[in-house]
Amino acid sequence: MKLLKERILKDGVVKAGGILKVDSFLNHQCDIQLYNEMGKEFRRLFPEEITKILTIEASGIGIACVAAQYFGVPVVFAKKSKSQNLDGALYTSVVHSFTYQKNFTITVSKKFISAADKVLIIDDFLANGQALLGLADILSQAGAQLVGAGIAIEKGFQEGGRKLRAMGVNVQSLAVIEAMDEKTILFAN
């Protein structure tokens, strides 16, 4: 997606350790006009019947909620922390976060995903693929259909995308970064 790639080149900052900071428009400050264009593009890429969008807190939520307007479906977001508000029957999956350097148990209430659902996963980043594998695991527990995964930025030089596509998941990333260093960001698509 041209608009997103241009924005990454303009405002993205590559830091040591393979970190791409896009916090000025994607995951700390949120450019809602850009989110809308991304939502339209996700709809174009996934014309299939979708009944729910699934994402994970926190950065995926805004992107998923704006995109959901183009699908006319609710968003469910997996939670990373246990609150006393979360009760009843739950799907859970353990996810390792390289960003936070620890394991999370992600949780979705069984009330909100069923075997009848055709689900699109939306998230801001795909790198090692841990979060997406956890979400896919929850859909599998629910017997729901995973229609695909719409990702804003994929780090193509990390293994997540390859792993998920090898499992047969239809992964569509709006910008795939093939290589990057502090001076250059090179896109694969």
Add this chain to the structure above:
Amino acid sequence: MKLLKERILKDGVVKAGGILKVDSFLNHQCDIQLYNEMGKEFRRLFPEEITKILTIEASGIGIACVAAQYFGVPVVFAKKSKSQNLDGALYTSVVHSFTYQKNFTITVSKKFISAADKVLIIDDFLANGQALLGLADILSQAGAQLVGAGIAIEKGFQEGGRKLRAMGVNVQSLAVIEAMDEKTILFAN
């Protein structure tokens, strides 16, 4: 707001300990059509010039991002956990969460809020007011103007709303609950 109050009566569940579960439409599964109506109502309640919307992860993000479309401004969300992606100069404030029964340090990058900003805070719940006080503290550190706080559901029988209004904050809640038990939910407005 009639639509939200009707939805709370239809789908809200009151649990022991003063907990109102609205996870089927507001803060786990998200009804995006409802979010849009809430966004329009926030714009009607805050016709002033707004340059940024500030919220806090996780449940505030979706509501704020959909509402932001009616204001034409970016959303900034305060973070609750430290990631290696968060660097540079930061505003921080300590917030006690009664839901999670612990203290959080909430964090906003100084890049995204300045003394020139006129900020609307948006969040899903106002109960004890801790999260809002933390966000207001960050705006005060930035020298930014706090135009007001737009809240989906205020627990009017807890002290947050009273405390913030006494500080002169223009708090507008779409539904204010005066009293509730497992059989009845009574609205103040």
